[in-house]
Amino acid sequence: MNLSINSKKKNSYDVIVIGSGISGGWAAKEFCEKGLKTLVLERGRDVRHITDYPTAMSNPWDFPHRGRSTVVSETINPIVNKCYAFEEATEHFFVKDNEHPYIQEKPFDWIRGYQVGGKSLIWARQTQRWSDFEFEAPSRDGFAVDWPIRYKDLAPWYSYVEKFTGISGNRDGIANLPDSEVLPPFELNCVEKHIQEKVKEYYQDRQVIIGRCAHLTQPNEIHTQQGRGQCQARHLCYRGCPYGGYFSSNSSTIPWAAKTGNLTLRPHSVVHSIIYDEQKQKATGVRVVDTNSKEMLEFFAEVIFVNAACLNTNLILLNSTSSRFPNGLGNDSGLLGKYVAFHNYRGSLTASFEGYKDKYYYGRRPTTAFIPSFRNVFKQDTDFLRGYMVAFSASRAGWHQGGQEGFGAEYKENITQPGDWEIYMMMQGETVPKEQNHVRLSKDQKDAWGIPQLITSIEYDQNDEKLLQDFLMQGTEILEKSGCKNISPYDSGQAPGLDIHEMGGVRMGKDPKTSLLNQWNQLHHCKNVYVTDGACMTSVGNQNPSLTFMALTARAVNHAVSTQKTI
Ligand SMILES: Cc1cc2nc3c(=O)[nH]c(=O)nc-3n(C[C@H](O)[C@H](O)[C@H](O)COP(=O)(O)OP(=O)(O)OC[C@H]3O[C@@H](n4cnc5c(N)ncnc54)[C@H](O)[C@@H]3O)c2cc1C
Ligand code: SF4
Numbered sequence: 277m278n279l280s281i282n283s284k285k286k287n288s289y290d291v292i293v294i295g296s297g298i299s300g301g302w303a304a305k306e307f308c309e310k311g312l313k314t315l316v317l318e319r320g321r322d323v324r325h326i327t328d329y330p331t332a333m334s335n336p337w338d339f340p341h342r343g344r345s346t347v348v349s350e351t352i353n354p355i356v357n358k359c360y361a362f363e364e365a366t367e368h369f370f371v372k373d374n375e376h377p378y379i380q381e382k383p384f385d386w387i388r389g390y391q392v393g394g395k396s397l398i399w400a401r402q403t404q405r406w407s408d409f410e411f412e413a414p415s416r417d418g419f420a421v422d423w424p425i426r427y428k429d430l431a432p433w434y435s436y437v438e439k440f441t442g443i444s445g446n447r448d449g450i451a452n453l454p455d456s457e458v459l460p461p462f463e464l465n466c467v468e469k470h471i472q473e474k475v476k477e478y479y480q481d482r483q484v485i486i487g488r489c490a491h492l493t494q495p496n497e498i499h500t501q502q503g504r505g506q507c508q509a510r511h512l513c514y515r516g517c518p519y520g521g522y523f524s525s526n527s528s529t530i531p532w533a534a535k536t537g538n539l540t541l542r543p544h545s546v547v548h549s550i551i552y553d554e555q556k557q558k559a560t561g562v563r564v565v566d567t568n569s570k571e572m573l574e575f576f577a578e579v580i581f582v583n584a585a586c587l588n589t590n591l592i593l594l595n596s597t598s599s600r601f602p603n604g605l606g607n608d609s610g611l612l613g614k615y616v617a618f619h620n621y622r623g624s625l626t627a628s629f630e631g632y633k634d635k636y637y638y639g640r641r642p643t644t645a646f647i648p649s650f651r652n653v654f655k656q657d658t659d660f661l662r663g664y665m666v667a668f669s670a671s672r673a674g675w676h677q678g679g680q681e682g683f684g685a686e687y688k689e690n691i692t693q694p695g696d697w698e699i700y701m702m703m704q705g706e707t708v709p710k711e712q713n714h715v716r717l718s719k720d721q722k723d724a725w726g727i728p729q730l731i732t733s734i735e736y737d738q739n740d741e742k743l744l745q746d747f748l749m750q751g752t753e754i755l756e757k758s759g760c761k762n763i764s765p766y767d768s769g770q771a772p773g774l775d776i777h778e779m780g781g782v783r784m785g786k787d788p789k790t791s792l793l794n795q796w797n798q799l800h801h802c803k804n805v806y807v808t809d810g811a812c813m814t815s816v817g818n819q820n821p822s823l824t825f826m827a828l829t830a831r832a833v834n835h836a837v838s839t840q841k842t843i
Contacts, residue, residue, distance in 0.1 A: 284574075284576060287561075287573070287574060287575045287576055288561075288575075288576040288577065289313045289314060289315040289540065289575065289576070289577045290307070290312040290313045290314065290577060290578055290579070291303075291307045291312050291313070291314045291315070291577050291578070291579045291580070291581065291836075292314075292315045292316075292317060292561065292562055292575055292576075292577040292579075292580045292581070293307070293314060293315070293316045293317070293580075293581045293583055294317050294547045294562065294580070294581065294582050294583055294584050294589075294592065295316075295317075295318065295319075295394060295582075295583040295584040295585060295588070295589075295809070296316050296318040296392045296393060296394060296525055296530060296541065296583075297389070297393065297394020297395055297396050297525060297583065297585055297809075298394065298395065298396045298399070298525060298809075298822050298825060298826060299583040299585075299808050299809040299822075299825040299826065299828075299829045300316060300318075300394070300525070300581070300583035300584075300809075301393070301394075301396060301524075301525030301528070301529035301530050301533075302437065302529055302825075302826050302829040302830055302833075303581045303583055303808065303829050303832075303833055304316045304529060304530060304533040304539060304541075305528075305529040305530075305532050305533045306829070306830055306833035306834070307533075307538070307833055307836075307837070308532075308533035308534075308536040308538040308539050309532075309533070309536055310833070310837050311536075311538065312538060312837070313538050313540070314533065314538055314539055314540070315540045315542060315575055315577065316530075316533075316539065316540070316541045316542065317542050317545040317547050317562065317564055317575070318391070318392050318394075318541065318542065318543045318544075318545060319390050319543075319544070319545060319546040319547070319567070319584075320389075320390035320391035320392065320394075320543060320544075321391050321392070321543050321544065322391075322392045322541070322543040323369075323391045323392045323393050323397065323516075323526055324526070325503075325516075325520070325524075325526045325527045325531060326516075326518045328516070328526075329515055329516030329517070329518060330368070331365040331366070331368075331515045332512065332515045332516050332517065332518045333518065334365065334515075339364045339365060340364070341364050342364075343363050343364050343365050344363060344364055345357060345362060345363050345364050345367060346364070349364075349367060352372055352373065352374050353367070353370065353371075353372060353373045353374075354373055355373045355385050355386060355387070356370040356371060356373055356387055356388070358385055358387075358770070358774055359385075359387045359774065359776070361398050361400075361514045365512075365514070365515050366398060366514045366515055369389050369391065369397045369398050369514070369516070370387070370388070370389055370398070371388040371389065371390050375724065376388065376390070376723065377721075377723060377729055378729050378730045378731070378732060379718055379721065379729055379730070379731040379732070380731075380732050381731050381732060381733040382732065382733050382734060382735045382771075383735075383771035383772075383773075384732035384734050384771055384772050384773040385770070385771050385772075385773035385774040386587060386732065386773050386778075387773065387774065387776045388585070391543075392525070392526065392530065392541065392543055393524050393525045393526040393530070394525065394585060395585065395776070396523070396524040396525045396526065397514075397516055397524050397526060398514050399524075399776075399822060400489075400820075401489045401490040401491060401513065401522050401523065401642065401643070402487050402488070402489050402643065402644075402667075402820040403438075403441075403443050403456070403488050403489055403490050403820060403822065403823040404453055404456075404488055404646075404648075404665075404819040404820055404823065405431075405434050405453065405454045405455075405456055405819070405823065405824070406427065406430070406454075406817050406819055406824055407427055407451065407452045407453065407454050408426055408427045409451070409452040409649075409653055410452075410815065410817035410818075410819070411423045411425065411426050411427055412426070413662065413815055413817075414814060414815050417652075417656070417661050417662070419661065419708045419709065419710075419815070420615060420708070420709045420783070420814055420815050421783070421785040421786070421787070421790050421791055421814060422785065422786060422814075423784060423785075423814050423815070424784055424785055424786045424791075424794060424795035425784070425795050427454065429795070429831075430824070430827050430828070430831065431454070433827040433828070433830050433831040434454075434456065434457075434823065434824075434827045435456075435457050436827070436830055437823070437826040437827050437830055438456050438457040438458075438823070439457050439496075439498060440498055440528070441490050441523045441528065441823075441826065442459055442490060442491065442492045442495065442496070442499050442504070442523060443456045443457065443458055443459065443488055443489065443490055443823075444458060444459045444460060444461055444462060444488065444489055444490075444491050444492070444493040444507075444643070445458045445459075445461050445485075445486060445487070445488030445489070446458065446461045446485060446486060446488075448483065448485045450483060450485070450648050451653075452648060452649060452653050453485075453648040453649075453819070456488055456823075458488065459491075459492065459493045459494050459495075459496070460493045460494050461486045461488075461493070462486055462487075462489075462491075462493065462509075462641045462642075462643050463486065463637075463641075464484070464486055464645055465635070465637040465641075465670055465671075466632045466635045466637075467629050467632055467635075467670035467697050467699070468484070468645045468668070468669065468670050470629075470632070470758065470759075471484060471645070471668070471670070471699075471754070471755075471758040471760075472484035472645070474754075474757050474758040474759070475647065475754060475757075475758070477757075478757045479650075479754075481650045481653075482647050482650045482754075483647065483648065484645055484646070484647055485645070485646050485647075485648065486643065486645060486646070487643035487644045487645065487646045487667065488643075489522075489642065489643040490522055490523035490823075491507040491521055491522050491523075491642055491643070492504055492505065492506055492507050492520070492521055492522075493506070493507060494506065499520075502520065502527070502528050502531070502532060503520060503527075503531070504519070504520030504521070504527055504528065505519045505520055505521065506519065506521065507519065507521030507522065507642065508521060508639070509638065509639030509640055509641055509642060510639070510640055510642075511639075511640035511641070511642045513642055522642070542564075544566060544567040544568050545564045545565075545566060545567070545573075546564065546565045546567055546725050546727070547562050547563070547564055547584065547592055548562075548563040548564060548565055548572065548592075548595065548725070548726075548727055549562070549563050549592060549595045549596040549597070550562050550563075550580060550582075550592065550593070550596040550605050550805060551563060551574065551576075551596075552596065552598040552600060552601060552605060552802065554598065554599060554600055557600075558802060558803070558804045559580050559605070559802055559804055559805045560576055560577075561574055561575050561576035561577060561580075562574070562575055562580065565725040565726070565727070567725070570725075578804060578840060578842040579804050579805075579806070579836050579840050579842075580804065580805045580806070581806050581807075581808060581829075581832070581833075581836075582805065582806070582807045582808075582809070582811075583807075583808060583809045583829070584809065585809055585810065586616070586778045586779055586780070586781065586809060586810035586811045586813075587616075587715055587730060587732070587778060587781070587811075588730075589781075589782060589807055589809055589810075589811040590612065590613050590616075590715050590730070590781040590782060590811055591715070591717065591727070591728075591730045593605045593606065593607070593612055593782060593807075594607075594612060594613055594715075594716065594717050594728075595717060595727060595728060601801075601802075605799065605802055605805065606792055606799035606800065606801045606802045606805065607792070608788065608800075608801055609788065609789055609790060609791065609792065611711075611783070611790065611791070611792060612781065612782060612792055613714050613715045613716050613781050614711050614712075614713075614714040614780075614781065615709035615710065615711060615713065615714075615780045615781065615783055615814075616709065616713045616714060616715060616734055616778060616779070616780045616781045617707045617708065617709040617710075617713065617778075617779055617780050617813075617815065617816045618707055618734070618772045618773065618775050618777055618778045618779065618816065619704050619705060619706070619707065619775040619777040619816065619818070620664070620703065620704075620705030620706070620707055620736070620740050620743060620744060620775070621702065621703065621704060621705070621768075621770065621774065621775040622703070622740075622744050622767050622768050622769065622770055623702065623703040623705075623744045623747045623748050623751070623765070623766070623767060623768075624700065624701060624702040624703070624765075624766050624768065625699075625700075625701040625702075625748070625751045625752065625755060625763060625764060625765050625766065626698065626699065626700055626701075626762075626763075626764050626766070627698070627699040627701070627755045627760035627761065627762055627763040627764070628696055628697065628698055628699070628760065628761050628762045629670065629696075629697040629698075629699060629758075629759070629760050629761070630696070630697075630761060631697075632697060633696075636672065636694060637671075644667045644668065644669045645667070645668050645669055645670075646665055646666065646667050646668075647665065647666040647667075647668075647754075648665055649663035649664060649665050649706075649818045650663065651663030651664065651743075651746065658742075658746060659742060660739050660742035660743050660746065661708055661739050662705070662706035662707075662708060662739075662743070662818070663705070663706060663743070663818055664703045664704055664705035664706065664743060664746075664747050664818055665703070665704045665818045665819065666701060666702070666703060666704075666747070666750075666751060666754075667701070667702050667703075667704065668699060668700060668701035668702070669699070669700055670697055670698070670699045671697070671698060671700075672694035672695055672696065672697055672698070673694065673695025673696055673698055674694070674695065699755065699760055701751050701754075701755065703744070703747040703751070704775075704777075704818055704820070705740065705743045705744065705747065705818065706743075706815075706816055706817055706818045707736070707737075707739075707740055707772075707816060708737075708739055708815070709780050709783070709814070709815055709816070710737065712733070713733070713734045713735065714733050714734070714781070715730050715731060715732050715733065715734075715781060716730075716731050716733070717729070717730065717731070718730070718731055732773070734772045734773070734778075735772065736772065744767060748765040748767070751765065752765055777810070777816065777820070777821055778810060779810040779811070779813035779816045779821060780810070780811065780813050780814070780816070781811050782807045782811040782812055783812065783813065783814045784797065784812050784813075784814050785814060788800035788801065791814070792807075793806075793807055793812050796831075796832055796835040796836075796839075797812055797828060797831075797832040797835075798832075798835075804840060806832050806836060808825060808828045808829040808832045809825055809829075810825060812828065
């Protein structure tokens, strides 16, 4: 009896945060700064800033395969190797697919990074705020349920996280892309500026901007206090940045939390489920499988933040069953795991541009040009719901220039000159959450830690097809009006998931009958459990989502600290 009480005491904290990625890192920072003893449970290995970025300073010729992933690696990783950021220099930050099985009832490419820092090490760092055009969309357009919050609720928290994170960009004054707190922007190059001018000339409803991104173009004191320095525009970010030039949990929130002395970070700890105490009518802790010893351990806390990234958060809650919650924690509505949505990335265009042959650009800019969503913004003006952002960049072909052939001095001389201007354009489309797009647990198949495997049942619909066709037409028109040549539209036909913006399943809402979380991200029926990663999203907007997860997390921590009486 005493032993058990002692071990409970030893394993007790004020707060448990599940996951150390973008949202979990923010939860840890906020709680630790507010003086709370915080346990962060992370299923993967530890990754220390700088020391654990083994390829960050390597040259192409340092890699046995010059940076390309091998056939063996692609065979072991049939899913993550589809991600553009997966290569010889970065593959250590992605899961090994064969070690982490799940069941694709319908094709779904689940891209995961299981380590301290999660996907914050390998994200593309694009950061845009949501506006009321997104928060009001479900009620305006009649899908999903109404969000329980509006832009004004999140605006101060966007500012709060942006100042710490460091976002470069302009204040563009666009109604459906509210301005961020910004550091100096990266520059558009001459061809992108040319397209910007043409878009201004031909369209009232479109504007080309430089992508706002989590890079320190000019660090402020709060960034140097984090030990982070100026971005060098090398665009080797996916290897981990030794300068701390971009925001990751590893370079920013986790070491900041550790400095307070209140953080306990426990890698190799797969959370199996959340413990619900029927008598106390609240969650009291979590069950964890230690991946080294394979032991099942228990940890206890007054408040639990679930930040395992969208689908794993769904999995943990579905696996947290008790007599009170036989279908998963907080799941009285039966909607847990349902209304999962994502971003439609299927469409892209390539083109060439003649001229500006005497112009080049500085460095490898780690961001791109954007055209914020212009479809169905102020009113419904197409036969599909919602819209898409357009991202594009112009660059000059490098030394490999379309595999041109030759040999000898003349050939070498030729390839030292930059090639023609090329343009790449892609979409980021909103998908509409639907009940049938869901995840659930397998009844008979388990993973290596005895946890039921996740079944993904998520697909496109007619709305997504129409939105895709519209982008391909509009993209072609924009490039034509800009004087581009050789315009080729392309539908990758890729499965959902490869966008890596999956959201929903534990959605926020006003009514416990039709949602899982309230306006503070608390489970309606178990108020000391908060979900602030992508799982909480009622709809998905067209913006890159992680900035919104950060803002929701900081806001929810503030709520927990001011209202949970026991911490
Ligand atoms: C190549 C790429 C490009 C991207 N580009 C962008 C972009 O430009 N802009 C943008 O907004 N987003 C982008 N994203 C998406 C972004 O990375 C995610 O939205 C973000 O990381 C989500 O944060 P998170 O905290 O929810 O999850 P993660 O950062 O994935 O962290 C979740 C953590 O939880 C851990 N975990 C999972 N299950 C358990 C468990 N059972 N027990 C314990 N720990 C667990 C994981 O190991 C992981 O460390 C990109 C992603 C990738 C891969
Ligand atoms: S581009 Fe900036 S953030 Fe990326 S690796 Fe280089 S210095 Fe680091």
